[in-house]
Amino acid sequence: xxxxxxxxxQPKMTxxxxxxxxxxxxxxxxxxxxxxxQVQTVIPELGIPRENIVFVSGIGCSSRFPxxxxxxxxxxxxxxxxxxxxxxxxxxxxxxxxxVSGDGDSLSIGGNHFIHLLRRNFDINLLLFNNxxxxxxxxxxxxxxxxxxxxxxxxxxxxxILLIRLHWHWVLMELL
Ligand SMILES: Cc1ncc(C[n+]2csc(CCOP(=O)(O)OP(=O)(O)O)c2C)c(N)n1
Ligand code: SF4
Numbered sequence: 204x205x206x207x208x209x210x211x212x213q214p215k216m217t218x219x220x221x222x223x224x225x226x227x228x229x230x231x232x233x234x235x236x237x238x239x240x241q242v243q244t245v246i247p248e249l250g251i252p253r254e255n256i257v258f259v260s261g262i263g264c265s266s267r268f269p270x271x272x273x274x275x276x277x278x279x280x281x282x283x284x285x286x287x288x289x290x291x292x293x294x295x296x297x298x299x300x301x302x303v304s305g306d307g308d309s310l311s312i313g314g315n316h317f318i319h320l321l322r323r324n325f326d327i328n329l330l331l332f333n334n335x336x337x338x339x340x341x342x343x344x345x346x347x348x349x350x351x352x353x354x355x356x357x358x359x360x361x362x363x364i365l366l367i368r369l370h371w372h373w374v375l376m377e378l379l
Contacts, residue, residue: 216247224238225270235264235332239271242330246274251299257291258301259284261308264339265332282313293326296327300327307337310346 221243229235244258256274260266263283269276279287287301301318309317309331320327337343337352343356351364 213252215250218243218247221246221251221273223235223271225272227265227271228267233264234334238332239268240270249299255297256299256301258303259287259291259306260303261313262297262339263305263308263332263337265303265305265334266308267328268330274365282308282311282316285309285313285316288327289320289325292327296326300325302327303330304332305338306331306333306335306346306347307343307345311337314346334369346361 218223227239254296258269258272258274258276260268260276261284264277266278266284269278277287284302284304286346288300291298291300304313333347335345335347335349337345342354344352344354344360348354348357351360354361
């Protein structure tokens with residue numbers, strides 16, 4: 204890891220010190236709470252000084268994350284966290300850079316930025332909360348939703364799959 208480690212004479216940061224004064228506004232029972240707790244537990248173990256840590260998110264429920272981490276951070280724009288973390292790492296390689304995103308944010312609207320983040324292969328940490336749906340906008344399908352999932356944006360999903368199957372059945376019958 205290229206990030207600057209903390210001075211061993213300094214007292215170690217605790218998980219509690221990473222909790223902010225912001226009200227956590229995810230739905231009761233949302234899996235995002237568990238990710239937040241785990242990250243706040245793990246970061247002190249890395250021994251990286253707080254001033255060298257930055258969390259950057261896009262847009263979505265998952266992207267509220269930087270508000271809840273007592274570090275540097277930025278809630279940016281939809282799908283563009285990839286571009287911002289690339290800039291941070293290119294200009295300040297000593298920083299511990301964390302990108303927080305959702306399946307919709309990174310794999311759908313931010314898909315083009317995301318593939319270039321992978322191509323550049325920066326030493327960043329990516330937390331991609333894959334809940335297989337657009338959560339914040341109340342449930343449209345995402346690139347990781349299962350095939351045939353009925354959502355507000357795919358109300359006829361099962362009908363279309365049925366028609367495709369019928370079509371192939373018909374083609375095969377014609378060939379035999
Ligand atoms: C440019 C733009 N387009 C669309 C939206 C609406 N929007 C907000 S969040 C979101 C999808 C988020 O889904 P995901 O990344 O899976 O995050 P989740 O909310 O599930 O954590 C969309 C389409 C927006 N805010 N900005
Ligand atoms: S809508 Fe879904 S992802 Fe968003 S806070 Fe509620 S449970 Fe979590």
